[in-house]
Amino acid sequence: xxxxxxxxxxxxxxxxxxxxxxxxxxxxxxxxxxxxxxxxxxxxxxxxxxxxxxxxxxxxxxxxxxxxxxxxxxxxxxxxxxxxxxxxxxxxxxxxxxxxxxxxxxxxxxxxxxxxxxxxxxxxxxxxxxxxxxxxxxxxxxxxxxxxxxxxxxxxxxxxxxxxxxxxxxxxxxxxxxxxxxxxxxxxxxxxxxxxxxxxxxxxxxxxxxxxxxxxxxxxxxxxxxxxxxxxxxxxxxxxxxxxxxxxxxxxxxxxxxxxxxxxxxxxxxxxxxxxxxxxxxxxxxxxxxxxxxxxxxxxxxxxxxxxxxxxxxxxxxxxxxxxxxxxxxxxxxxxxxx
Numbered sequence: 557x558x559x560x561x562x563x564x565x566x567x568x569x570x571x572x573x574x575x576x577x578x579x580x581x582x583x584x585x586x587x588x589x590x591x592x593x594x595x596x597x598x599x600x601x602x603x604x605x606x607x608x609x610x611x612x613x614x615x616x617x618x619x620x621x622x623x624x625x626x627x628x629x630x631x632x633x634x635x636x637x638x639x640x641x642x643x644x645x646x647x648x649x650x651x652x653x654x655x656x657x658x659x660x661x662x663x664x665x666x667x668x669x670x671x672x673x674x675x676x677x678x679x680x681x682x683x684x685x686x687x688x689x690x691x692x693x694x695x696x697x698x699x700x701x702x703x704x705x706x707x708x709x710x711x712x713x714x715x716x717x718x719x720x721x722x723x724x725x726x727x728x729x730x731x732x733x734x735x736x737x738x739x740x741x742x743x744x745x746x747x748x749x750x751x752x753x754x755x756x757x758x759x760x761x762x763x764x765x766x767x768x769x770x771x772x773x774x775x776x777x778x779x780x781x782x783x784x785x786x787x788x789x790x791x792x793x794x795x796x797x798x799x800x801x802x803x804x805x806x807x808x809x810x811x812x813x814x815x816x817x818x819x820x821x822x823x824x825x826x827x828x829x830x831x832x833x834x835x836x837x838x839x840x841x842x843x844x845x846x847x848x849x850x851x852x853x854x855x856x857x858x859x860x861x862x863x864x865x866x867x868x869x870x871x872x873x874x875x876x877x878x879x880x881x882x883x884x885x886x887x888x889x890x891x892x893x894x895x
Contacts, residue, residue: 606849606859608642608713609663609670615882616867634891635867635884642848643820644673644715644863647703648688652676656706669711673790673863674703677717677740682728686879693736700744704751711753715787715816715863716744721778722761725770742779749782755858757816760786763794763802764826772809784858785814791864792818793826793839796846800857807856817852819845820862823894837873838886843893866890 611617616639623632645659656672663670678696680689690696707714720741723729729737741758748756758780760771775786786806789799796819803815823843827835844866850859867887871879876886 606642606847606851606861607669608848608859608861609659609666609668610640610642611645611659611662614639614643614865616865616887619867619882619884619887631888634888637844637891637894638866638887641862642668642671643865644671644861646673646675646865648675650699651702652699653702653706656703657708660707660710660712663712664710669713670707671713671715671861671863672703672707673715674700674717674744677720677737679729679733679737681719682723693740696740697743697747700747704747704754707748707751707754709752712751713755713816713859713861714748714757715790715861716748716756716758716783717741718759718787718790718863719761721759721771721774722765725761725766725774738774738777742777742782745779745783755784756782757785757787758783759790760788760803760806760815762789762792763798764792768802768806768809771806775806775810780810780813783813785816785856786810787816787818787861787863789818789822791820791870792836793822793824793842795822795825796860798825800855804856812856814856814858816859816861817857818863819848819860820864820866821845821890823890834873837870838876838883840874840889841893842890843895844890845894 616635619635620632620639623629623635645655647656659672660670675686676689676696676699678689678692681687690699720737724734724737745756745758748754758775758778760775780786786803788794788803788806794802796817799817799819799822803817807813807815821842822845824841827839827842829835846860848859848861852858852860867882867884867890869876869879869881869883869886876883
């Protein structure tokens with residue numbers, strides 16, 4: 557979330573924004589990413605980080621332009637910390653092929669890799685804030701096939717279905733749906749891996765949700781053996797150190813599978829005050845984390861990535877707008893608190 561909208565416990569939180577033109581977005585617990593327009597030919601392409609593509613026409617980039625136009629240099633400088641970094645493009649809803657093709661073509665033209673987050677599993681988010689997804693299994697399989705055809709032979713890193721496995725483990729998703737979901741995830745991994753330049757990472761929650769010992773078998777059932785690895789801390793706030801330790805323990809249980817860490821908002825770690833059940837939703841005082849990079853110091857960590865799109869609301873809590881909406885005040889806080 558945008559991005560995984562993983563609460564420190566049970567549920568994900570952010571509405572998937574409707575796709576527009578060649579864009580789709582969402583970030584999770586909090587997920588939530590507002591739609592970003594097709595790359596603008598007139599926009600200056602920001603520098604890329606870690607080999608990942610930077611969309612020049614995100615909400616953050618447009619906010620920089622707006623602040624610059626009004627002469628607010630200080631705020632423009634802060635938001636530029638977000639706008640110049642690559643973030644996940646959340647793919648949901650119907651007819652994804654054109655959107656995915658647009659992102660991957662733009663990335664390939666820039667000599668970069670597109671970061672895609674697939675978020676359309678049936679019965680998504682257990683009927684909570686980010687409820688939705690494909691209406692049935694057959695449509696989902698066809699949807700994944702469209703995504704794969706949109707990627708083609710261009711480089712892409714795919715984070716697959718934030719929360720989908722974890723909501724099976726924590727009991728949020730009804731037991732009657734478990735077998736079908738495992739089959740869909742396994743099929744999605746296998747279909748995506750038929751694309752020659754696509755890497756797939758299955759979402760595995762965060763260090764504050766479930767233990768590695770409860771996840772290895774579910775991830776096997778979800779097709780992790782055919783995937784490149786798993787993703788941790790999607791849309792959450794666990795520190796990079798905690799996420800790395802969590803991932804390494806899980807990797808050991810999965811035969812050395814590699815993983816990526818979402819560092820988009822974990823600069824100050826998780827919020828520990830107030831109601832623990834609400835600490836996933838627009839917590840105050842958070843900060844941007846490590847910038848996206850593949851220079852992680854080696855080991856099983858392939859990359860630090862910004863899966864969640866910083867500055868997009870986790871939901872209507874703590875004065876925030878609807879889930880997935882761009883919230884400049886929160887974005888300024890994340891950027892201002894970061895090193």
